[in-house]
Amino acid sequence: xxxxxxxxxxxxxxxxxxxxxxxxxxxxxxxxxxxxxxxxxxxxxxxxxxxxxxxxxxxxxxxxxxxxxxxxxxxxxxxxxxxxxxxxxxxxxxxxxxxxxxxxxxxxxxxxxxxxxxxxxxxxxxxxxxxxxxxxxxxxxxxxxxxxxxxxxxxxxxxxxxxxxxxxxxxxxxxxxxxxxxxxxxxxxxxxxxxxxxxxxxxxxxxxxxxxx
Numbered sequence: 621x622x623x624x625x626x627x628x629x630x631x632x633x634x635x636x637x638x639x640x641x642x643x644x645x646x647x648x649x650x651x652x653x654x655x656x657x658x659x660x661x662x663x664x665x666x667x668x669x670x671x672x673x674x675x676x677x678x679x680x681x682x683x684x685x686x687x688x689x690x691x692x693x694x695x696x697x698x699x700x701x702x703x704x705x706x707x708x709x710x711x712x713x714x715x716x717x718x719x720x721x722x723x724x725x726x727x728x729x730x731x732x733x734x735x736x737x738x739x740x741x742x743x744x745x746x747x748x749x750x751x752x753x754x755x756x757x758x759x760x761x762x763x764x765x766x767x768x769x770x771x772x773x774x775x776x777x778x779x780x781x782x783x784x785x786x787x788x789x790x791x792x793x794x795x796x797x798x799x800x801x802x803x804x805x806x807x808x809x810x811x812x813x814x815x816x817x818x819x820x821x822x823x824x825x826x827x828x829x830x831x832x833x
Contacts, residue, residue, distance in 0.1 A: 628655065661687050704745070731772070746773065752773065
């Protein structure tokens, strides 16, 4: 299954100069945060495929204007045609104006979802806004990742982890890395198209949306 991951930076090929051929075959769009609601609404309308999202640290506007026509996976486990997706957005809290969490708060959030995931068949794609601490993050507090992500990626071993938050023009930033457990970690800043292997899509019994919200 072909999936488009987006985050942080609006791209003209998805809006003013919409490139239908580039999007050919994409069946799902995943936003890792820090994109305006109007942008997500525009993209989902033009692409005409499902778009799911988590909140970035600058997405407090979603309180008043959540992206219409899009599906929130913030604090949720959801299933998309046999692919199980878990979403936990936000960054480290570096001031009171952002959608942010302490390390302890994030550990509790992702921990509760991880328990649900392990009881219902696991996770295929983990979607976050912030990266893992020490794997694709930076040293300044606003752009540090979460240590708890490292722990739970190792426990859950999803095929992919998608994040944003660290822009590619910040310096020596890798687009894709591999976690020691084998999970492919992708920085979705701007846009990134990848294939989810068909042989990883398993027939599972349906389950209700599970949430920590």
